[in-house]
Amino acid sequence: MSGTDGRTLTSGADEGTFTGLRTQLQEAAQTFADGPDALEGILLGIVDDVDRAVREPLEIFPVCHHSPASALAMARRLREKQPKVVYLELCEDMAPLLTELRNCKLPVAVQAFASEVDGFPAEWSPLSVVAPITEASAEYQAIAYALDTPGVELVLVDRSSDHVFQWDARAEHSEGPADPDAPAAEEEAALHGDAVGVEIGDLRPRFAELEEHLLRHGRVRHWSEWWHQYVELPLGDSDHDTYRQVMLLIGSLFRRLAPGDPHRVRVDEDRERYMWTRMREHLTATGTDPADCLYVCGAFHAASPVEEFGVHGSGTFEISPRSATKWQHGLIPSSHAAIEAQFGLAAGSVSIAETVWAKNVRRTRVEPYRLAGQAGAKKSKAKKKTAAAPVQEVAPSDKLTGFLRRPPVLDRLDEAELLGWSVEIVRATRRNGYLASTADAIAVFETSILLAGMRDRAKPTPYDFQDAAVTCIEKDTVPGRRDVRRLVEIMMGGDRIGQVGYDALPPLARDVHDRLAPLNLKLQQRGVQRALLDIASQPELGQCSDVLWMLRYLMPQGAARPIMGERTLDERPIQESWDLALGTHQRALIELGYEGVSIEQVLEQRLRRTAYGPQATAATVLQAVEDATLYLRSRRLADELGTRALEVLSAERSVDGAPEVLRRVRRLLAYYRTSEPLLPPWIESFVKTGYAHYCTLLPTAFTDEDATVRQVAAMLGFLFSMESLALSLGCDRTQLELAVAQSHPEDPSKTALLWAAQTQLGYLSRADLRARCDELLGNPLVVPAYPRYLSGFVHALEPVPGLTDFVVEAVSNAFGRLPDPVLLPWLPTLISTLRSGGADLAPLLIREAGRIFPGRLAALDEWVPPWRARPEPLSVRPARRADVGPGAALLAAHPATCDAVATLLGCDGTWETADPGPQGAALLGRHPDTAVALEALLAVR
Template sequence: MSFESLRTQLNEAATAFSDGPGALEGILLGMVDDVDRAVREPLEIFPVCHHSPASAVAMARRLRDKQPKVIYLELCEDMAPLLTELRNCRLPVAVQAFSSEVDGFPADWAPLSVVAPITEASAEYQAIAYALDTPGVELVLVDRSSDHVFQWQPPETKASAEDALHGDAVGVEIGDLRPRFAELEEHLLHHGKVRHWSEWWHQYVELPLGDSDHDTYRQVMFLIGSLFRRLAPGDPHRVRVDEDRERYMWTRMREHLAASGADPAECLYVCGAFHAASRVAEFGVEGTDGFVISPRSATKWQHGLIPSSHAAIEAQFGLAPGSVSIAATEWAKNLKRTKVKPFQLAGQAGGKKARKQPALPGPVAEPTTADQLSGFLQRPPVLDRLDEAELLGWSVEIVRAARRNGYLASTADAIAVFETSILLAGMRDRARPTPYDFQDAAVTCIEKDVVPGRRDVRRLVEIMMGGDRIGQVGYDALPPLARDVHDRLAPLNLKLQQRGVQRALLDITSQPELEACSNLLWMLRYLLPHASARPIMGERKLGERPIQESWDLALGTHQRSLIELGYEGVSVEQVVEQRLRRSAYDPQATTATVLEAVEDAIRYLHSPRLAGELGTRALEVLSGERTVDGAPEVLKRSRRLLAYYRTNEPVLPQWIESFVRTGYAHYCTLLPTAFTEEEAGVDQVAAMLGFLFSMESLALSLGCDRTQLELAVAQSHPEEPSKVALLWAAQVHLGRLSRAELRARCDELLSNPLSLPSYPRYLSGFVHALDPVPSLVDFVVETMSNAFAHLPDPLLLPWLPSLISTLRSRGAQFVPLLVKEAGRLFPGRLPALDEWVPPWLDEPAPVAVRTRTGQGLALLAAHPETCDAVAALLGCEGSWQAAPGGVALLNRYPDTAVALEALMS
């Protein structure tokens, strides 16, 4: 056997370390069996690690040597049609499967999203570029579909990887290779004298395999995958998913081989090293065929390309910040050192100008099954000599970058970084400092106590090594909706594909054609994150047309959000309509949310048809509501809609008339309960009264009965002081309570020591009553003045903050009325305040009116000037005499007494 010598050595090592055969022997010898099995497979397996420069270089070299006719790639099989669009993008980008409406999965999982990021420094991209640009080569994706990704997900959880660009999408970890055994990773980091896994992989795998031959590369990757697999924790679900993926892929490959008649010797299977060391019965072209692939669910999937970034990939795979940028730098160095010519899609955006690919050499011999591991494992590590020019360039560049970012760095710091990098590398048993050693040295020597700017030194090193490169999807690879958006915004003359913020100025008065751009921007404002389209000047209100607007646009920065809109429809208008319907017909929708959808349908779509449909839905929701929590919002939106229709339509729509009738009866029914329930606050009750009083004239003209409102108010018996004040205001509005009686009740509260502590709450109720009964503004000023005059400081001072917050949050629109009324009543100059008497205290006492003629005559005798004035108006002549004479005068002109009685009654 080719690996017999290695088996013997590992068996002796296991016996020595564990005092006899046992578990360790089983693990070590099992790893050799995994390698032997994978190496002997007729269909060549190419194990990779995602975003590994060593894997990418080995892949490019092997593709030129072997020239396979079929490439099987570990990637979701339903993503295959998208790969040809990669040539229209600037890497890194991610292939995405997206579904906003689920069918067959828990509803709270929506939206579903699966992403597979692709960078130029990855073996997968090399395989894709080779297959797509080489005639006669077929690329077959064999991994589970996006639908199966969620079918195999535990029902109680939804895995996600939070990051800046990929959001809560489930990341497909192509070529993921990291120990799942925490103790093993900790052991490797400790003895490797490194801080994190990315640094360990760079030092002990990337560098040794960078110059190795193909056989050694394969066997080492098989061995690492087997080690991590056998030492993984026994999570039953994770193990089952891993094995089912392997069964799925080998089943798909055997199906393709049988259907196409391809020769396994001319095929190449690219997968993660973790899955290459598989032990399932379906492994290999001669494996069993017992695995049954379940059908896909009824969920409809949309597919597209979205921009990715180095930071997003690092978050998805749990890598250290900056590691993918360092890998990209290492990829460029490997190509220069090894003279390997990488594959690149013709016309690839962001790459070098495509040149004609040179003719590939003839196929070489198949990889050997001879043992290459023994020599590799026994070979001492090669200590690369110090590249002083490279390290010196790094040191000078980081000092220059630090100065630009506010650090007081000097030439001495550059020297210190240079020497410290060498020192740290020596302490970690390596002669040549790695980028991680240099990063630690730069932080130690340059970053002192504080960070003067936005970026710390560690971030500056990451930028210097390549930075967080963000990909871009080209125009031709965008979905139809996104392309339509760019076409319709073309009159703005902006480069919307570029990242960053751009200012758009719209003078619609002089350029009426820009109104279409304005309408589209407001819809994008509604659909996309606010940072993608932010209005600086201008607003969109019901019934108003734009004149001039100014926008900050960042559609290139938020390209993913725009692309995902294309998964929901073919035009922005269609997506807006779908969103509005979804919001209105949601089971948790309230009347306020449906009315908001009606407003948005008018503002963004100018669609009377949709507004009428959603308005009918609002009527249905209102009829079924049994609480008044949303009454303030319903009042505000119904008033706004009513004002819009009255000024812009010849007649009111049928739905809004029905809404007013239903709302009038609905709130009359709930009013007595709302006055007494603790759950209903004073805001809600005031809003109900506001709806009833402001819509009363329209409701009565539509056939409602005012008696219903009067009965509702009569049946209301609140106990909470603020609600009592609201009830009094309602009674004043209905004529059930006079101003004098209301003032007397307030004076009684102020004169009663027991009611003084609750008086501020009565006053808060009066402030809320300004909405339903705005005619009480003078009375509210009066009651507030009396409160400031009579309430003791222990009650007045704690109440002031609540009064201010009430006026700010609920009565902001009435503050100008209160100020105007106070300005009318109070003196305009400070000296006059000392002699000022409030008008409500200066009013004469009311005089009782008597209706009998004799009593009226006595009253006239007591006030002769009134009689003289009335006599002059009537043209009567005469003079006053003694009391009997006066009575005689009145008897002579009885019409005067009758007219006076009529005036006073």
């Protein structure tokens, strides 16, 4: 058959290509199985799958993700074949991002992100799909070849990111398991978060018994070690035909032995139908000869039984339209540990693969493809592609039979390499606190060889060396943060972390870097950097301060952490100190770019989302108002969110957020009163509505078991502290009086809180309140509950701070009157109650106690509490007009004023009508000091 460029392909593939292998497998099935049907069907089916894929006119190149052997074979094949079109198994909507890989340091991940969903369940938001790419991967070789070779087209043919979740939604409705090619990330995959992973070449057995059998007979611990020993090493030096047929064989084997889960089978087959449909559409539209194309896909999908398989397959598969969800695309940093955690690989396996890749490149002298200008690579001039002579390509022959019958190749022991590993691990362990020596290096060297021999290996693998190092150096305790196993992983390459270059960042991330440029820091560098802002001497740094505070609000903890300085309402910063780790949290910064073009826009969107969300409460909306004022200094947004807070408060039927509402309203009122000539209309309406709202809920809250004493105290605090403003806006105080009168609590703490409210309203005098407390202490049945009464009095300091001295008196009386057998049992209850419920009010009590109690211990014996001290009665002689000063006549002329002063002083006096002098003189006689003071005051005026 002739190609378009003059190349000829000899048709040598016929039914006899794998005849010998079929015959041997059929005989083996009859020998080892009870009947030839089941085993023969599997074995011969595998050969049929390989034969079908090999005979396909469009060359299929099966790969395994992050496999050095696949990457090496890919680089070698690309240089031999020079295809004009490369079809790659990757989400088709990620194609525009691949050109930005040259601005990044691998490993990175291509990401599709959607914060707002349309067509999917709301609880799925945000949606994220990532496809990590490393240098030691076949797909990176294909991408680099296609992007840097003129005239080559790269076509992504896998399902789109939207279809990934469409098929997940389909599984949700069918109650089937999730897509195996899209597992969720583990906690340690922090760089990938909970994104769905898309990988090329998922070649892990889905049959647990098969994997267990392979690990047991291969004398290895985990799947990564088995793959390294029995696939990577044998295929590292194989030719192209052998590599293809072996990978197709493995993919077909794992596919046929996979559990017959209907959903998983359907997902796999739909992906293959999708990809072949896209490839045939492209071939038809462009007229490209299939012989000039290369299809790169996972070995699991290369041997496919679907009818749409091949360029001559049926075209009956219909691709569903995408949903209305708007997807954002970008590059995020990845790491070896994130890839291992996301795709279930053993720790350190990706780092070992990178090491094997570099070694294979040096050994085979194969020139790999690398994007020009990436990670410090030298810029190379584009080589002009010359017309190649016609190449005679012969259809591949049967290479499987020889490969399967060939005994394992025993690699010669590389003593220099193993000795270098042994010396390096001893040096690393000594730096980390281990007492290792040269003898340990010799022991690790010899033990590695011993372990390899026990496992039928002539050459120790990195995994054998790791086991030997742990055996010879690891002790009972780990002196540092890292154990020996982790040190070996670091020595083999470590957890390499990628980085997205400045040019590949979204506009928001670039804007952040530009606005923080005056700090003169390397913001893309990983690790923590200290930034010092002297805003007083350099006012231009104030803008950097604004950016840092917004980043602290939007990004994860640790990305921007203030060391010195704070952002409060109506205060301007003078000096600040920050610890910045934007390079470490680069992914979070990039994902902010999916939400807007500036951090101000993203912050405003998030505040609105919080305020208008279904779970919004008055407290959370008020917090959004405060944040809008604090970080954005936007009066427009604050007024809009304040109006929303008023709506939410009117609709609330619980008092759960009352403490937070009180705290934030007080703070906003203080800010507006000092910075604005008039209060905003929304906060006046909020105070007016809140006054009526809490008056309505107060009787119910006193009796509701779910309402805590702190919440009820916050309601009273709002009513008492906002009373003057509310009354000036038209509220009626009768509402509060009726609400208190209708409250009948049963809980001791709420009862004490009600007494405090009655005292504030004037319904209960201090003497009556003191008498009730004395009655509680005198009743043995009530004494165990006295700490709860004290808790109520402590919370009463929020609405009635004037009771601070009384609370100190109540506590002191309890300690003074109760005997130790009664006091000690409920003392822990008192302390825990005060700590949990009144920690923020304790400073008031401490200050008041410090004012009342004596400052020295010696004075305590003679000290008399002020609430027990009684004034000594004075001997009053009848007042004569000659003894009465000039002010007496004035007081007698205004008896109402005299009565008011007497009430203020707490004196009970009666007017003596028999005395011919002015009325009130007897009272003045009883209190001569007061009369003299008043006389002096009137004389001054």
